[in-house]
Amino acid sequence: MAVLGRLLRPRTTALYTIRTFCSSYSTSSPPSSSEIAVIPPLPAFGKITDGRNVQWVFLGCPGVGKGTYASRLSKLLGVPHIATGDLVRDELSSKGPLSSQLAEIVNQGKLVSDEIIINLLSQRLEAGEAKGESGFILDGFPRTIRQAEILEGVTNIDLVINLKLREEALLAKCLGRRTCSQCGGNYNVACIDIKADDGNPAMYMPPLLPPANCASKLITRSDDTEEVVKERLRIYNEKSRPVEEFYRMRGKLLEFDLPGGIPESWTKLLQVLNLDDHEDKRSAAA
Ligand SMILES: Nc1ncnc2c1ncn2[C@@H]1O[C@H](COP(=O)(O)OP(=O)(O)O)[C@@H](O)[C@H]1O
Numbered sequence: 001m002a003v004l005g006r007l008l009r010p011r012t013t014a015l016y017t018i019r020t021f022c023s024s025y026s027t028s029s030p031p032s033s034s035e036i037a038v039i040p041p042l043p044a045f046g047k048i049t050d051g052r053n054v055q056w057v058f059l060g061c062p063g064v065g066k067g068t069y070a071s072r073l074s075k076l077l078g079v080p081h082i083a084t085g086d087l088v089r090d091e092l093s094s095k096g097p098l099s100s101q102l103a104e105i106v107n108q109g110k111l112v113s114d115e116i117i118i119n120l121l122s123q124r125l126e127a128g129e130a131k132g133e134s135g136f137i138l139d140g141f142p143r144t145i146r147q148a149e150i151l152e153g154v155t156n157i158d159l160v161i162n163l164k165l166r167e168e169a170l171l172a173k174c175l176g177r178r179t180c181s182q183c184g185g186n187y188n189v190a191c192i193d194i195k196a197d198d199g200n201p202a203m204y205m206p207p208l209l210p211p212a213n214c215a216s217k218l219i220t221r222s223d224d225t226e227e228v229v230k231e232r233l234r235i236y237n238e239k240s241r242p243v244e245e246f247y248r249m250r251g252k253l254l255e256f257d258l259p260g261g262i263p264e265s266w267t268k269l270l271q272v273l274n275l276d277d278h279e280d281k282r283s284a285a286a
Pocket residue numbers: 061062063084085086088105106109110111112113114117139140141142143144147223232
């Protein structure tokens with residue numbers, strides 16, 4: 001983490017920083033297919049063997065639920081959940097010098113430049129480092145091959161969890177997202193009920209409704225409109241899908257098909273990560 005914060009820190013300008021990274025790291029060739037590792041059974045969590053906390057990444061299409069599961073795991077493992085989408089929205093609401101430029105990009109469903117996003121992430125990591133944070137779960141970064149190469153060049157990512165959900169559920173889930181403007185709680189009013197056909201199993205994801213005191217304060221993200229979500233899905237396929245292959249080639253990708261709603265999916269995710277016992281201990285200690 002210290003290394004990541006320091007190396008990602010802008011020196012004179014963000015462009016200079018990016019140029020330094022790219023010339024240093026992007027020339028390294030990916031491992032050949034014979035070097036592809038199978039993810040070993042994961043060790044007892046909290047700490048990785050060298051004493052540092054986990055450094056994990058969540059990949060997946062808009063609406064798949066990266067924020068939900070990354071946030072739960074971060075609480076379980078005691079590491080910060082860092083979502084670059086949140087960093088962008090914080091910058092937007094700060095009305096700083098970048099905000100009008102960012103608003104235009106985000107509201108069209110496009111990606112912010114690698115330079116800007118790395119700057120925002122560096123600042124967040126440094127602030128966390130100063131508070132003694134160690135490890136992280138990244139959500140929404142990296143989203144391009146260039147971002148992945150830069151990250152790979154400055155730190156060791158232990159595991160990349162690729163969340164997957166059937167295409168027809170993604171749009172509905174994005175359109176159903178709501179946030180309480182007062183407490184910041186995240187909810188989803190969409191009810192996904194896909195009947196079994198074409199060989200796929202049926203899938204049911206109930207809505208995650210807000211408690212009564214949040215119900216009248218719900219807001220929708222300005223980029224969660226049908227047109228913009230479709231564009232974000234298109235851009236994911238074009239720019240971010242190759243990042244899955246980048247990590248698959250390095251033996252770090254764990255594919256996880258969401259089986260249904262949150263309780264069912266969370267239980268299965270913990271089993272796959274070998275963390276089910278960890279949660280039992282947590283709840284017993286609480
Ligand atoms: N790593 C990134 N690179 C470029 N742009 C990003 C990145 N992370 C977030 N953004 C910008 O912030 C917006 C919102 O991100 P996020 O909340 O992660 O959305 P999503 O629901 O599509 O996963 C994105 O559409 C994009 O404009």
